[in-house]
Amino acid sequence: MNYDALCKCLLFKHCNKDEFQELLSGIEFYIHTYNKGEFVISEEEHNAKIGIILLGAVEVQKVFPTGKMVTLNRLKTSEVFGLSTLFSYDSYYPTSIVSLTRSKVLFLSQKSVIELFNKEPEFLQQFLRFTSDRILFLNRKIEIFSFSTIREKITYFLFSEMKLQKSDQSIILPFAKRVWAEYLNIARTSLYRVLKEMKEEGIIDLKGRSITIKKLDELKKEIL
CATH class of the missing domain: 1.10.10.10 (Winged helix-like DNA-binding domain superfamily/Winged helix DNA-binding domain)
Known part of the structure; x- marks a missing residue:
């Protein structure tokens, strides 16, 4: 477990290394390693989960029906993806996430995130703050396209x-x-x-x- 990466993650920036063992005790999560070019998440995949990058970097891609591919974002160690679909009624991923390097990602299910909300109120506050920032990011993209x-x-x-x-x-x-x-x-x-x-x-x-x-x-x- 790369606790240094978790400590730098915006969702857990209120925690230190010593607090993580207690915070994650009883919480289900899994860690997966990906090779360069491998899909971490495929577009239209149905899975309510968030990912925290423990090592490496990934790219968020959108492929249009015409075949055109656009890079929407690049995420590095300690950054998070998947928040927009976690509590959506339609929990299909609208984009693909591809590993740019050899990467390691920690995944938390919707159930695990809710358990963390109940266990650590500060985690809930950081989650809401992060989600708000993502909405502003998307609004900025819309403004650029205008x-x-x-x-x-x-x-x-x-x-x-x-x-x-x-x-x-x-x-x-x-x-x-x-x-x-x-x-x-x-x-x-x-x-x-x-x-x-x-x-x-x-x-x-x-x-x-x-x-x-x-x-x-x-x-x-x-x-x-």
Whole structure:
């Protein structure tokens, strides 16, 4: 058991290593190891459970009827998935979760999560807080899709990240540009082209995953 990973998980951040043995005593859970490229959860799988990544990283993918695949998120050690389906009447997973590396995941069933609610009120509070944050994340995705041009989508994302990272001039991309393009639902070549244009216009500067806003007022005009 990787107690260090659990301690860093938002659901258990109120616990220390010594408290976990007592908290999980009598609670049913299981741990499974996955190889790179293996499905952790398949889309439309019917199973009410949450997963906590103890080791490695996974990718949340959505495959559309046309065959197009979009990466919705990447999760690393200590992060959680499956909360949205845990208490849903329709507990089918709307996405697939694929292991990006050799990964180890701890699973808790709906019954086990309810037992933890009753056993540790702080766990319930963290669960509700985490769920609220996920709703805000999805709302942000919807807002991005509401913009029609690539520049608008990029601009909205940059301002959102500046707010999240508490910065008024620069951000660090939370993922690679390939994943960023999928997140914005645009072609990678289109993302690179528009970023190059914005750099040549002196609006932004790029260095790896670091993006510096050089003309804030000009950037604001993109979404006004």
